[in-house]
Each structure stands twice: as C-alpha cells, then as structure tokens.
Amino acid sequence: MELTSIIYSFMTQPRGLFNKEFWDGLSSILIKFFVLVLFGSIVLFILGMAIIISRDKEADYEKKNIKIKVGRDQLDGRKYYAIDFWNCQKNKRKYIEQTYNVGTKLFDKTTVIETGIYERSLLKKEYRFYSQYIGDQVRIEGDIIGRDKITNSGIQINNIQNQIPDDITEAIRSIAKNDKITRNDRDEIMKILNMIQDGQYSEQKNQTMIDILSKYANVISSVAGIIGTLKEWFVK
Incomplete structure (x- = not known):
C-alpha cells in the first residue's frame, strides 16, 4: 500500500519527480529492502557454516573421495598437489595434514618433500604438498x-x-x-x-x-x- 501511495502521489502531484515526499518514501523502501537482504544473507551464512561444521565432525575422510588439484608454483614452476578446505573444517584439515605429510608415498609413486597452507580467501585455505620421485633402495x-x-x-x-x-x-x-x-x-x-x-x-x-x-x-x-x-x- 505504501508503494502504491507513493506512485499515486508521483502521478498526481504537479511537481512529479521532484516531490520530496516521493523521494523520502522511496528511500525508506530501499533501506528496508537492503536491511532485509543483509539480514537474510547473514542468516544463510551462519546456517551454511553450521552445516559445514556439523558434516565435518561426522565425516570419515578415509572413506570420502577428497578432490586433489594439480598446480604449478608461480615462483619456481614446480608441480604441486593441493586440497581446499574451509577454515572451520578442523577435522578435514587434521586428516589431510596427517595423510599427506613429508615422507608420504603418493599414488604416482612420488614422495612428499614439502607441505604448506595457503590462503584461498577469507574463509578458505589450501593445503599444498610438493613431491618428487625417490627410489627406496x-x-x-x-x-x-x-x-x-x-x-x-x-x-x-x-x-x-x-x-x-x-x-x-x-x-x-x-x-x-x-x-x-x-x-x-x-x-x-x-x-x-x-x-x-x-x-x-x-x-x-x-x-x-x-x-x-x-x-x-x-x-x-x-x-x-x-x-x-x-x-x-x-x-x-
């Protein structure tokens, strides 16, 4: 009804677009809209993080198919493997740090020689590990x-x-x-x-x-x- 009233006022008042009452009403609606969107986004964010934390606590990562990416170091061009995880995924981080630590033999018969954690975004990190082929004997x-x-x-x-x-x-x-x-x-x-x-x-x-x-x-x-x-x- 408020929006209808503003539109009606705009159509009937001779000053039209420059009517102060019109702009005040429109500003009020826009402010309420943005506050509603912001509040909704915060609620969705909190719910999303809660779901991720809950699933992380219950997950058995030994049975999960964790996605491993392949990349090249921008400084020296070395090949590396990487696994992404959210900051709140403490269980996943612990698992990948224990599974892919220095000395671990990988699926491609190379051995992990270096590991590190890198920022992907404010909420996400990347566990990176470098490897090379080393004969056992x-x-x-x-x-x-x-x-x-x-x-x-x-x-x-x-x-x-x-x-x-x-x-x-x-x-x-x-x-x-x-x-x-x-x-x-x-x-x-x-x-x-x-x-x-x-x-x-x-x-x-x-x-x-x-x-x-x-x-x-x-x-x-x-x-x-x-x-x-x-x-x-x-x-x-």
Whole structure:
C-alpha cells in the first residue's frame, strides 16, 4: 500500500519527480529492502557454516573421495598437489595434514618433500604438498643403500655420515626459500647444504641445522618432520 501511495502521489502531484515526499518514501523502501537482504544473507551464512561444521565432525575422510588439484608454483614452476578446505573444517584439515605429510608415498609413486597452507580467501585455505620421485633402495655391487642405512653381507650400519638422502636435502632447500626464513638463517642453511654435497657434513653441523629449523617449526608445517629425521641421523 505504501508503494502504491507513493506512485499515486508521483502521478498526481504537479511537481512529479521532484516531490520530496516521493523521494523520502522511496528511500525508506530501499533501506528496508537492503536491511532485509543483509539480514537474510547473514542468516544463510551462519546456517551454511553450521552445516559445514556439523558434516565435518561426522565425516570419515578415509572413506570420502577428497578432490586433489594439480598446480604449478608461480615462483619456481614446480608441480604441486593441493586440497581446499574451509577454515572451520578442523577435522578435514587434521586428516589431510596427517595423510599427506613429508615422507608420504603418493599414488604416482612420488614422495612428499614439502607441505604448506595457503590462503584461498577469507574463509578458505589450501593445503599444498610438493613431491618428487625417490627410489627406496639402490643396489650397487651387491650392497643395498637405503635412506639412512647400508646393509652389506648381513651387517647393518645405521646413520651413515655424509649420506643425507636427496629428498631430505631438497626439502630443506625448499624450506630455505620460504619468505619466513631470515636472510642469515637462509645463508647458513645453504652453506650447510653445500657441505653435505662436498661430503663435509658433521654431527656439529647437523645440530646447527636442527637449531635453525627449530625456530620455524610452528610457522612452516614441513619443518617438524625434517627435524625428526635429522635428530636420528647421528644417534649412536
């Protein structure tokens, strides 16, 4: 009725479009309309988040077919896999972090060497993991050289000095490129990596590497797994 009255007033008043009563009435209707739309959007948003949280708590992600995307890093062109999740999906995030952590063997026979979480939007994030092909064992003249041991004639020698696996060094190299690493720490990491290549890696340098990486364990997700591996390297 209010809208009909305004239209009637517009049609009958000689001042027409410049009638103050008309514009006041139209403004009132528009304000009410936008308030109603805004309120409805907020209600729908809250309901949507509540549904996502409820489904996330009940979901068994081991049985769900989680969509994995493939992309290319804009900085270095490396291939990566990614899984999207809403900020409120704590159960899904926990599952993918445990399932696709550093050292995980993937469906394409590559091994995860680096992981990270990236912002997709205000409410959405992306769990990204990089991988590369790493052979489990290399047989040379009857000896089996594995990730951190050499077996020769039934004798197993653990934690061989200077034989850090390529997947570990590559993962550390990737971490060093992260913007969160300070310049001094980055330079020291690269210096130690060069020592590994030159066969000059020592228990002391191993501890230095652990100390540096430990600073970033809470801000770079892949660091914890690397530290765990390095701590076992010179165990006697």
